[in-house]
Amino acid sequence: MRRKIPGTDLLIAFETAARHQSFTRAAEELSLTQSAVCRKISALEGYLGVPLFNRVKKRVSLSDAGQLYARQIRENLKRIEHDTLLLMAHRSAGRVLELAVIPTFASRWLIPRLGDFQKHHPEITLDFTTRNEPFMFTDTPFDAAIHFGDPVWPGAVIEYLFGEEMVPVCVPALLGGRPSVEPSELEKMPLLHQSARPDAWREWFAVAGLSNVNAMGGSRYEIFSMLVEAAKAGLGVALMPRFFVLSEIALGELVVPSPYVLHNRRSYYLVYPEDKRGMESLQAFGGWLLAQARLYREAGTAETAA
Secondary structure, eight states: OOOOOOOHHHHHHHHHHHHHTOHHHHHHHHTOOHHHHHHHHHHHHHHHTSOOEEEETTEEEEOHHHHHHHHHHHHHHHHHHHHHHHHHHOOSTTOEEEEEEOHHHIIIIIGGGHHHHHHHOTTOEEEEEEOOSOOOGGGSSOSEEEEEESSOOTTEEEEEEEEEEEEEEBOGGGGTTOSOOOHHHHTTSOEEEETTOTTHHHHHHHHTTOOSOOOOOSOEESSHHHHHHHHHTTSOEEEEEGGGGHHHHHHTSSBOSOOOOEEEEEEEEEEEEGGGTTOHHHHHHHHHHHHHHHHHHHHHHHHHHO
């Protein structure tokens, strides 16, 4: 049966005009005349039997139906473009792994280790897209995802990677030449906070054995990348996930002034659909990732013991 789908040229003209709210700007982007864009949109409206734009004098605006259709078409065109580019770039099926990742996890922990994976699996290409929240695998092109939270993801296999360990970090100059200081001394230093975790410092001091600490004062930063830059600038002591500052600690730009660790109840997981258990490239990546996570956990345990 013939599918009832408008021509992609009509859909592209509509999506572009909807995005700009202008036929003229759509024509400029598509290297067409304004009249050509108008004809394509009129043809699409005739095909659908629904007006997609309100036309008042020389201005246009999306109708209610047009707003809904524009959102749907935009996502579907992105999906088609993604699949097309993927096939053009990687002609051999089964060697590309589509991964949804948390930005900070990917940039600060995963990507610095990928050289080892590519060395052992040069035939596998990894494509990354950032996603922070769980989703339905059936509605996306993803083969697997990195998840931070509770071990709950319906219809998916969940593999534990590691927990989140929050440690204080600062520039060495704040310690006055000492390798470490007592938690009571940290209380008197400028404390830097991540806005979404207002109680983190109070919880850390409780782990360190200090109660009734006024740990709410100090500057707040919306994202951890801003927080680490503030710490590197010597503005105070930041409480950070350990994996986020591994490179700065290794380079000596930041130090951990106290060994106490605040363990978050949530953790990082590799998740993937149950029906992809036997996917060869996923098995290779998953095995490598779990081994890297185990090494990271063991390194953290040895550091704490020391």
